[in-house]
Amino acid sequence: MAAPTGTWRTVATARHNWGVWRDFILFLAELPVPPVRPDALTVEHVKAYHAYRQSRSSEAYAWKDRQCVGVLLRSGEMKRLVPADVLAFARARGVGQVPVPKSGYSDGELHRLVTAARSDVVAIRNRFAKSCVLIEKFREAPGQLDEPDRRAASLLVEIAATGEAPRIVPKDRRELMSKQFVVLPDLVPLLVLMVAVTGLNVESVKELPAAHRILGDRAVEVEVLKRRRGSGRWHTTVTWEVGQPGRELHTPGGLYLLLHRLMGPGRDCSQTESLWSIWRNPTGTRDGSRLASHVAPFATRLDSTFNNAKWTRRHGLLADQLSPPSDGDGVQSSAKELLLEFNRLKTSVDVRRTKSLGGYLPSAARTNTVPVLYRNYLRNDPYTRDWAEEIIAEAMVDAEQVAHVTARRETVGGKTSRRFTGTVIVGQDNHVATGTNAEGCVDATEAAWSACRNPARHPASEKPCTVSFIDCFSCENSVVSGHHLPQLIALSDDLANRRGMLSSDEWGHRYGSAWDAIHRDILPKFTPAEVGRARELAGESSLELVEEPWESP
Known part of the structure; x- marks a missing residue:
């Protein structure tokens, strides 16, 4: 079939x-001096028509008519x-005429x-x-059915053969015909589920x-026919998974x-080529034949409206409450009814698929291009923004953790250290014990900002330690107690000042491991009160004394 090439879609x-x-x-014909030829048309004529439409309809419709x-x-x-100036003026969009797509539903509402x-x-x-089981029983053994079922089965057999409804009460007639044909109230749930499962817009x-x-x-x-793809590109072929038996409602x-x-x-009765065909009650029509009863509901127009509110109300569907459930006086507020809008439903389906694919738009753009998916469905959806902000926040945390690990990969005595492997003594403000460990205290020798268990034997090299004091934070011989806190806080302040004097890479290479050890492994072991008292006693960090002169920034 050749694809349509025009721009009028319906x-x-x-x-x-x-x-x-x-x-x-x-x-134009009613103007005092109407233009008699196209070249006599002026911008003022179009402006006058626009003002005329504004006086008879809304501003939005006036702009649409002007563009038409x-x-x-x-x-x-x-x-x-x-x-040319008339063409340009008639084509211009008005302020606020660019449509803003509606947001989708929340996960709970969807x-x-x-x-x-x-x-x-x-x-x-x-x-x-x-109905099929009842008809089969009637044909095989009608005597086994009771009188109401036998009468109903007889009517169903007649309906299946002729497609025409018996002349009974209209309400009973629709209930009877609904056992053999899809009726108008069935369309809303069928359309909702088809949009949700296939991901197509409701027009398609x-x-x-x-x-x-x-x-x-x-x-x-x-x-599939999708008119918004542009002229010559309306038709496309899709392949849908059928799925396992019993899963028909979950696969397109x-x-x-x-x-x-x-x-x-x-x-068979309406002779339509469309998938959709329903039986409608012929009450109020002159012709009660099958052609008037069986119709393709979307053959003449796609904007046919249904009682969506009646369907959602029948199921008691409520929108999410974004505000507290009670007002200022403590009176319980009533939840709002959930309004069914197929454009919002389509947006929600695209958002759900995008989330399931981790936000990778080339794979998520199944029925649209990537720019259309982002601009018309994802960009203005608040639930997508919240989800994206959570993903970004998690990514930032992961990146920060990776940065901490990377900054602390300092080679000390030939051994790569990734964490503070020393000892933190909490609750002791006195100096670390030296000499014999008779009372269970830690024997150590004071260093620049900590103490060392055994300076004569480095854990990695098993030789006397020759590394810089700044690398003590990556050594398992290191011991930190409460009386070291003022020195550590002074060192932390000095490292923070040097962050503005060096590049990020150089600062991380020099001081990243020490900074990370102080702020992630040592200070959190002490109470805020202990840290506060130590900050009042902090003096000079003596960082310049432990670095080689040519290493100073």
Whole structure:
């Protein structure tokens, strides 16, 4: 099939444009001095029409009608005759005319919508299955049925053969026909579940064809129509997974085949090529034949509206409460009803798929391009922003941890140290004990900012220690107690000052391990009060005394 190449996507669009053009021509004809030729048209004429539309409708509709006039003036030979300034003025967008996509539903709201739709589709499937079982029993052994079931089965057999409803009370007639055909109230849950499972927008779902190809009982191939792709690119072929038996409501191919089977009897009566076919109650129509009862609901227009609020209200679906549940007087506030909007549902499905793929847009853009997915569905969605901020925060924490580990990979005596391996003595403000360890104290020798258990034997080299005092924080011989806190805080302040004197890489190479040991392994072991008292006693850090002169910044 050749793809359409025009820009009018539906019959409704063509009718709307034709009405605006007719209105524009009639408006010009009623002017005191109407333009008689296209080249006599001026910007003032278009401005006057825009003001006229503003007086009769909203500002948004007035701008849309003005742009529709621009479509007329740019069509065919007209664009060669109309002045360029008129074309530019009619084409310009108004302030606020760029549409802002609506945000999607929260995870909880989306779950409630999909669960309600899936429960209704299960009920529809069971309704049809129960009818088939009743008809089969009636044909095999009608005597085994009681009188009400036998009468109902007799009517169902007649309905299945003719497709026409018996002449009974309209309400009972719709209930009876719903056992054999899909009816109007069934459309809302079917559309919700199809959008949620396939990821298509509702317009594409409404235009799904009945023609398909099954690929080895594993997948189904369907031609999808999406008008927003531009001229010549409306048609595309998708391959949907069918899934295992019993999982039809969770896979796009399985759900498509289920709907194809449910609406098969209706399509036989309506003779439509669309997937969708419903039975409508012919009450109030002159013709009660099957052509008036069985229709393709989206054959003439895609913007057919349904009672979405009635469906959500029947299921008791409520929106998430973003504010506290009670007002200032302590009175419990009532939750708002959850409004069903298919554009928001489509956004929610795209957001959920993007999250499941870790935010990788090339894989998440299944029915749209990456720019369209981001601009129209993800960018203005608050739940996507919250999720992205959480991902960024987690990434920053991971990056900080990696930076800490990297900064502390200092080679000391031929051994790579990644953490503070010394000892921290908490609760002792006196000096570290020296000499004999008779009372269980730690024997050590004082160093610059800590004490050393055995300066004559480095743990890595087993030789006398020759490393800088700044590397003591990476040595397991190092011992820190409470009386070292003022020196450590002074060293920390000195290291912080040198951060502005050196590049990040050089500072991290020189002091990163010591800084990390002080702030992540030593200071957290002491109470805030102990650290506060030590800060009052902090003096000079003597950092310059332990570095070689040529190493000073």
